[in-house]
Amino acid sequence: MSKLDSKIPEGSIDQKWSKYKSSVALVNPANKRSIEIIVVGSGLAGSSAAASLAEMGYKVKVFCFQDSPRRAHSIAAQGGINAAKNYQNDGDSTYRLFYDTIKGGDYRAREGNVHRLAEVSANIIDQCVAQGVPLAREYGGMLSNRSFGGTQVQRTFYAAGQTGQQLLLGAYSALERQVGMGTVEMCSRHEMLEVVTIDGVARGIIARDLITGKLERHFGHAVLLCTGGYGNVFYLSTNAMGSNVTAAWKAHKKGAFFGNPCYTQIHPTCIPVSGDHQSKLTLMSESLRNDGRIWVPKKQNDTRKANEIPEEERDYYLERRYPAFGNLVPRDVASRAAKERCDAGYGVGASKMAVYLDYKAAIDRYGHTQAIKNGVHNPTAEQLRTFGKEVVEEKYGNLFEMYEQITGENPYEVPMRIYPAVHYTMGGLWVDYNLMTTVPGMYALGEANFSDHGANRLGASALMQGLADGYFVIPYTIGSYLANEIRTKAIPTDHEAFVEAEKAVQAQIDQFFAIKGTKSVDHFHKALGKIMWEKCGMARNEKGLKEAIEEIKILRSEFWKDVRVTGTADEFNPELEKAGRVADFLELGELMCIDALNRNESCGGHFREEYQTEDGEAKRDDENYKYVAAWENKGNNTYELHKEELNFEVIKIAARSYK
Amino acid sequence: MSQGNMNLTLKVWRQKNSKTNGQLVTYQLKDISPDMSFLEMFDVLNEQLIVKGEEPVAFDHDCREGICGMCSMFINGRPHGPKSKVTTCQLHMRSFKDGDTIVVEPWRAAAFPVIKDLTVDRSAFDRIIAKGGYISVNTGNAQDANNLPIPKPDADAAFSAAACIGCGACVATCKNSSAMLFVSAKISQLALLPQGQVERTTRAKSMVAQMDEEGFGNCSNTGACEVECPKGISLENIARMNREFFAANIKE
Numbered sequence: 001m002s003k004l005d006s007k008i009p010e011g012s013i014d015q016k017w018s019k020y021k022s023s024v025a026l027v028n029p030a031n032k033r034s035i036e037i038i039v040v041g042s043g044l045a046g047s048s049a050a051a052s053l054a055e056m057g058y059k060v061k062v063f064c065f066q067d068s069p070r071r072a073h074s075i076a077a078q079g080g081i082n083a084a085k086n087y088q089n090d091g092d093s094t095y096r097l098f099y100d101t102i103k104g105g106d107y108r109a110r111e112g113n114v115h116r117l118a119e120v121s122a123n124i125i126d127q128c129v130a131q132g133v134p135l136a137r138e139y140g141g142m143l144s145n146r147s148f149g150g151t152q153v154q155r156t157f158y159a160a161g162q163t164g165q166q167l168l169l170g171a172y173s174a175l176e177r178q179v180g181m182g183t184v185e186m187c188s189r190h191e192m193l194e195v196v197t198i199d200g201v202a203r204g205i206i207a208r209d210l211i212t213g214k215l216e217r218h219f220g221h222a223v224l225l226c227t228g229g230y231g232n233v234f235y236l237s238t239n240a241m242g243s244n245v246t247a248a249w250k251a252h253k254k255g256a257f258f259g260n261p262c263y264t265q266i267h268p269t270c271i272p273v274s275g276d277h278q279s280k281l282t283l284m285s286e287s288l289r290n291d292g293r294i295w296v297p298k299k300q301n302d303t304r305k306a307n308e309i310p311e312e313e314r315d316y317y318l319e320r321r322y323p324a325f326g327n328l329v330p331r332d333v334a335s336r337a338a339k340e341r342c343d344a345g346y347g348v349g350a351s352k353m354a355v356y357l358d359y360k361a362a363i364d365r366y367g368h369t370q371a372i373k374n375g376v377h378n379p380t381a382e383q384l385r386t387f388g389k390e391v392v393e394e395k396y397g398n399l400f401e402m403y404e405q406i407t408g409e410n411p412y413e414v415p416m417r418i419y420p421a422v423h424y425t426m427g428g429l430w431v432d433y434n435l436m437t438t439v440p441g442m443y444a445l446g447e448a449n450f451s452d453h454g455a456n457r458l459g460a461s462a463l464m465q466g467l468a469d470g471y472f473v474i475p476y477t478i479g480s481y482l483a484n485e486i487r488t489k490a491i492p493t494d495h496e497a498f499v500e501a502e503k504a505v506q507a508q509i510d511q512f513f514a515i516k517g518t519k520s521v522d523h524f525h526k527a528l529g530k531i532m533w534e535k536c537g538m539a540r541n542e543k544g545l546k547e548a549i550e551e552i553k554i555l556r557s558e559f560w561k562d563v564r565v566t567g568t569a570d571e572f573n574p575e576l577e578k579a580g581r582v583a584d585f586l587e588l589g590e591l592m593c594i595d596a597l598n599r600n601e602s603c604g605g606h607f608r609e610e611y612q613t614e615d616g617e618a619k620r621d622d623e624n625y626k627y628v629a630a631w632e633n634k635g636n637n638t639y640e641l642h643k644e645e646l647n648f649e650v651i652k653i654a655a656r657s658y659k
Numbered sequence: 660m661s662q663g664n665m666n667l668t669l670k671v672w673r674q675k676n677s678k679t680n681g682q683l684v685t686y687q688l689k690d691i692s693p694d695m696s697f698l699e700m701f702d703v704l705n706e707q708l709i710v711k712g713e714e715p716v717a718f719d720h721d722c723r724e725g726i727c728g729m730c731s732m733f734i735n736g737r738p739h740g741p742k743s744k745v746t747t748c749q750l751h752m753r754s755f756k757d758g759d760t761i762v763v764e765p766w767r768a769a770a771f772p773v774i775k776d777l778t779v780d781r782s783a784f785d786r787i788i789a790k791g792g793y794i795s796v797n798t799g800n801a802q803d804a805n806n807l808p809i810p811k812p813d814a815d816a817a818f819s820a821a822a823c824i825g826c827g828a829c830v831a832t833c834k835n836s837s838a839m840l841f842v843s844a845k846i847s848q849l850a851l852l853p854q855g856q857v858e859r860t861t862r863a864k865s866m867v868a869q870m871d872e873e874g875f876g877n878c879s880n881t882g883a884c885e886v887e888c889p890k891g892i893s894l895e896n897i898a899r900m901n902r903e904f905f906a907a908n909i910k911e
Contacts, residue, residue, distance in 0.1 A: 052798040067719060068785050070825055071727045087805060123801070130801035132794045132854045134818035141808025159818060165726055166821060173793035180789035188782060211774055240721040274694040275663075279702055280723045405745065408694065408753050471798045520709045522702070566714050571676065572775040574717055575709070 004257070004630055004644045007432040008112035013650045014094070017116045020433075021476055025483035032057035035482055036490060038205055038220035040192045040247050042069030042175070044168055044463060045446025046226030048470025051174035054183040056475060061218060062175065062184055063207055065191045065242055065577070070172045073228060073240040074466060077164025078285055079148065080156035081463040083121040088145050092153040094118045099651060100151050101461060105426070105454020106604035106620065107653045108260070108628075110646060112433060113451045120472040121464050125157055127471055133170040135159050148459040156460045161285065161398060167463055171470070190216070191577060192247045193508075195223060195254045195442065196501045202254075202441035203491055206501050210577065213570040215502050217493035221485045222441045222478060225251055226470070229425035229447040231264065233585045233592065234537070235529025237422035238270060238283045244581040245588050248429050248448050256437035257630035257642060259430035259450030261588065262596035265457055265605045266538050268334035270421035271406050272354035281421040282406060284357075285399055286459065289327050289334070291362040291392070292416070294318050296355050300345040306356055306415045317341055321616075332456060332538075332605055332618070335420035339538045342419070349417045356415035363388030363412070420538060424462060426453040426605065427595075430630040430644075434477035435469060438630075441481060445469035450628065455604025509569050512579050517562035521578040524559045528552065528582070528589055536593050541609040545597040549590055553637075556586040591631060591639060598641065601625045622653060663690035665752060668760040669704065671716055677772050677780075683762065693753035697740060698723060698730060700752055718777040725749040725889065728824030731831070732777055733764040738828035738887050746826065746889045766827055768836035770874040781827050783873040784841060790869040791862035792845040794854050813851050820848040822890045829884035829892075835876030840884040842870050843900035844892050850903055860910055863903035 009016040027035065035058050039050040042064040054060045064072060084097040097118040102109055125143070129135060135157050136144040145154040159166040178184040187207065194206040196217070204219040230245035231237040252258045269284045295314045302309065318337055319326045329337075338355045347353050367388030371379040374387070389412055393400070400411045407417070429437050429444035431451055436443050446466040453461065535548035559582070567573040602611040602618035603625070611619045628644040667688045674681025688707075691700055698720050705715035721729040730747040734740035740750045755761065763777065771779040821844070829840035846863055849855030855862070878897055885894040 048798075055797040066721060066727075066729060067781055068825065070785075071721055071729050073722060073727070076722045076724055076726050085804075123799075125804045126801035127796075127798060129804040129807065130794065130796040130854060132817070132849050132852050134814050134821050134848065134852070135804075136818075137809055137811045137814040139811050141810055141814075142805050159821075162726070162822065165824075166818070169821065173788060174796075174798075176785060176789040177793040177795060179785070180791075186785070188785070238724075240727065241723060242721050275692055277663075277692060277695050277699045277703060279696070279699050282724050405749055406696075406751065408751065475798065518710075520706055522706065564709060564712075566709055566712070572717055572778065575715060 003438070004430070004642050005432060006110060006112070006644060007434060008110065009433065013111060013115050016112055017119055024476055024480050026479055027482050027486060029057050031486040033059065034490075035059065035221045035485060036061065036219060037478075038218055038223045039063070039226060040205065040224065041072065041226035041228060041448070042066075042172070043072035043074035043226060043228055043446060044164075044171055044466030045448070045470045046072070046224070047168065047171035047175045048467050049224055049226060049445055049474050050184055051171060051178050052471055052475045053478070054178035060178070060184045061187060061220065063187045063190045063192055063205075065189065065210065067189055069175060069186065069188065070169060072168060073243050074168045074463070075165045076238075076240065077463055078161045078283065080146065080158035080163045080460040081124065081167060081467070082148070082155050082458070082460045083125045083157060083464065084118055084155060085122050085125060087143060088154045090153045092155050096153065097121060097155065101452065101458060102454070102651050103656065104456055104458040106456050106618070106656055107454065107622070107626070107648065108263075108603055108646065109452055109454030111648060111650055116473065117452050117465060117468050120468045123472055124464065124467045128167055128170050128467075131170040131174060133159070133166050135166070151458070164463060167467065171467070193250065193505045193580065194501045195251050195439070196497050197254050197439060198491065198495070198497045200255065200440065202439050204493070204498065206498070206505050208505070211572050213568070213573065215505055217498040217502060219491050219493055221482060221488060222443065224443045224445060224474065225429065225448050226445045227448045229428065230585070230588060231422045231425050233528065233589050234422040234532045235525050236273065236278060236281050236533070238267065238281050239422075241280060244584070246581050246584045248444065249584040249588055251429060251437060251439065251442055251444075253633050255439045256442060256444070257430040257632050258427070258591060259628050259630045260427040260455070260595065261592045261631065262536070262599060262606050263426035263455050263604060264422060265424040265426060266332070266335045266420045267423035268331050268338060268420045269357065269418045271403065272349060272417050272419035273351055274407070275351070282402070283421070283423065284403065284416070284418060286331070288357060288396060288399060291395070292327065292357040292359055293361050294327050294338075294355055294357055296341045296346040296348060301352075302348075306348070306358075315346070332607065336538050336607060338420055354417035354419045357418045358415035359392055359411065360415070363392055366391035422537075424457055426450065426455060426457055430628065434480055435474055436477070436481065443474065443478070445474060455606055508580070508583070509576065512563070512565040512576060513569065515561065515563055515565070517564045519562050519564060521563060521565065521575060521582050524555065524563060525578070525582045525585065527555055528586055531555070532589050532592070536589070536596055539607050539609050540596045542597060545593045548593045549597075552586065552590045552593065559583065559586055587637060590637060594639060595629055595631065598629060599625055620655070626653075663692035663695075665691040665693060665755065665757045667691055667755065667758075670760065670762045671777070672764045673716070673776055674773050676775055681773065691752055693751065695752045696723065696748055697732070697734070697750040697752065698748050716777060717775040720748055723748040726824060728826040731766050731779065731826055731828070733766060733831055735762055738766065738831040739889055743886070744889055744891055746824070766831035768827075768830045768875070770836065770838070771827060771830065781825070783875070784825050784827065784838070786873065787838070787842055787866055787869045788845065790865040791858065792849075792866060794849060795858060807853060809853060817848045817851040820844045820851070820892065820896055823892050824890055826889065828887050828889060830875065832883045832887040833876065834881065834883070835879055837878045837884070838870050838873070838875035839878040839897045839900065840888065840892055840894070842866055843896035846900045846903055847896040850899065859903065860907040863900065863907045867900075867904050
């Protein structure tokens with residue numbers, strides 16, 4: 001039944017990529033000059049791909065909806081980027097990075113792709129340093145590393161808490177260099193609204209100039225979607241306000257299968273929602289769980305302030321439930337446990353949807369050691385606090401400041417309030433080993449594809465994958481397709497397929513303005529987010545998912561009857577942009593629920609309440625669900641499931657336990 | 660459930676497009692929560708306008724966590740408002756008082772034409788970077804990263820300059836609309852690193868030339884840019900850029 005061919009090369013795991021590289025078809029320099037490539041999105045994947053392809057000699061056009069390619073949301077990544085350099089001499093290797101990633105993904109990723117990712121990881125660091133990216137260094141001048149979750153080695157490279165920013169600015173500078181040389185045409189403030197296919201092959205896009213509102217037709221021999229994840233389907237997430245699924249979704253409706261849409265990552269430590277006005281959520285680095293203790297009151301609906309609740313009336317629920325790992329349980333476990341407490345009525349803060357992350361014990365503990373270090377033998381309580389605060393400030397000062405900035409509370413005096421938030425989507429467009437979707441000529445790179453993280457992504461691996469795809473994978477794999485395209489002349493954009501595609505886009509825009517409803521786009525987005533968060537969020541069950549599917553259908557039909565889009569089509573109109581994105585989220589949300597309902601197991605970020613062990617852990621079903629769920633859009637919000645069986649030839653598949 | 664208790668008067672710059680004149684329009688806002696960010700306060704205003712059938716205020720924003728550099732409001736005469744070292748999106752309403760009148764304008768500079776309302780065109784910054792804000796190294800050309808030791812102080816100084824988010828607050832606050840803090844931050848980052856030495860001369864000259872061509876003013880050392888920079892980019896960078904530019908011209 002399957003139409004899916006992952007095209008993993010033959011041979012042993014450590015030979016696949018090198019053999020592929022030496023045998024893949026090439027395009028000669030003269031032919032490259034007449035081949036046009038469209039890149040949508042300018043984050044780590046898009047910028048790095050565009051720069052690399054232009055350097056090779058292709059004609060490249062890049063589109064981004066922001067005012068500059070440097071704004072893409074890769075910029076907000078904090079922690080770091082993994083690479084199997086083994087600079088710390090701690091036993092790291094390509095194999096270990098490969099193994100950690102497969103295991104971290106709960107055995108739901110492809111071995112061939114992940115091994116390639118681990119292989120090229122070291123090249124990324126070399127490339128970025130050569131570009132002048134100021135990664136953190138030791139006093140001897142060598143690069144510094146830190147450790148991250150899910151690993152036993154130090155392989156994470158970083159630039160303070162702004163690693164994403166620095167890596168993106170590196171890729172952006174490489175991109176701007178090509179713009180300056182005239183090999184890349186940069187189209188900022190442009191949004192892709194349709195894919196143009198001719199005889200089932202991707203041949204271009206329709207984009208809207210967001211300033212003039214004009215629809216434009218662009219031809220390309222290949223189209224690369226580097227458009228990020230779809231976490232904003234939940235309305236509230238750590239994504240940027242503009243992050244959206246539109247480009248990927250249009251591609252999906254033109255034939256690209258959508259892989260594992262239900263795999264979403266919820267990060268446990270974010271600043272909680274403070275009210276209905278909330279527009280986005282801010283992450284607090286996971287490192288805070290090293291020293292902080294998480295608790296809620298033992299009494300339901302306790303209205304006392306944190307400091308008024310005596311020690312014996314506090315429930316350190318992670319330490320209670322997971323004595324072995326305590327506050328350092330993995331992300332998905334910590335997130336679900338917080339939700340469980342809040343749902344049961346033990347939440348804190350005005351919204352009651354938060355738990356405390358308390359540094360009092362750490363301040364005391366550090367206070368005592370500092371007092372000893374300073375030769376103070378009978379320290380007063382005040383001295384202990386001062387000493388302890390100093391240590392905490394040195395380790396986490398910038399995070400504490402950020403918290404105070406947003407909440408107005410001093411976390412040295414009162415415990416922080418935190419709550420999990422949507423952070424990343426492992427699912428995305430299904431791609432083969434070449435990163436090509438099921439539509440020939442259309443590729444998906446970075447978070448936009450489904451490929452490398454399985455059901456759960458490890459920290460510091462998103463930056464690695466985005467840059468691997470753009471700098472080191474696509475420049476090779478695209479050759480296998482374009483070598484057969486050298487005889488294809490640029491197709492004039494008055495071709496019927498372009499005309500039809502533009503008409504479809506125009507029709508949707510006209511429809512938005514014709515509705516003249518009463519409710520704002522945000523109203524519908526928030527309503528969708530609420531359904532998704534409650535029924536397809538951290539924990540899912542059959543009943544809830546079935547309800548969600550019906551609720552989304554109703555909401556979607558209300559949207560198309562009652563949305564109000566102000567302004568006109570031929571001007572800068574952010575409301576119109578939002579309307580198009582929410583319309584697509586209203587379809588994607590349903591597919592996510594369908595996928596979650598289909599997957600009768602728990603794995604990684606996908607937790608089905610019916611499938612858990614006696615002590616509440618995720619229970620995989622390898623016999624029946626060891627596959628990638630790739631969904632084909634059959635029109636009118638109906639979908640057909642295709643399965644790509646995952647074969648583990650190198651790594652022995654095993655249960656993932658944290659007890 | 661937001662327990663808003665602030666009532667505010669907003670005077671917001673409204674301008675249909677780059678070809679028309681704009682004006683300040685007054686809006687009353689009720690029940691604003693001190694926990695809202697400044698942009699969330701604008702979300703409330705826009706929701707009210709949409710329900711009334713009026714056009715919402717267009718403004719640039721994206722990450723809303725102070726790093727993308729897209730938000731750009733000139734609030735009560737200061738870019739990014741009254742608090743230092745924060746972007747507009749990280750400014751919260753508790754920085755204001757009940758009953759306040761707040762004036763909100765776009766960045767004002769000849770090189771940043773208004774697109775609509777509070778949205779301006781900052782593509783001049785990209786064009787300056789395209790003239791030399793990079794190291795010419797094609798993908799695949801790199802040596803092993805640790806083959807090039809870089810003293811930690813140099814790496815740290817380069818990082819401090821590289822922390823610029825390209826928001827343009829420096830230009831907006833400068834009486835000359837100078838872009839020298841922005842341009843100097845990039846020139847400094849690359850001049851401080853060994854990788855940047857090869858193109859050092861041409862970089863300084865061509866980036867400065869593009870900066871002038873875009874219509875940015877000159878620097879008269881008032882230092883407002885450093886004060887208003889949400890990332891604390893140092894004025895020292897401008898001094899370094901001037902040295903780089905001077906040296907580049909002498910070498911010729």
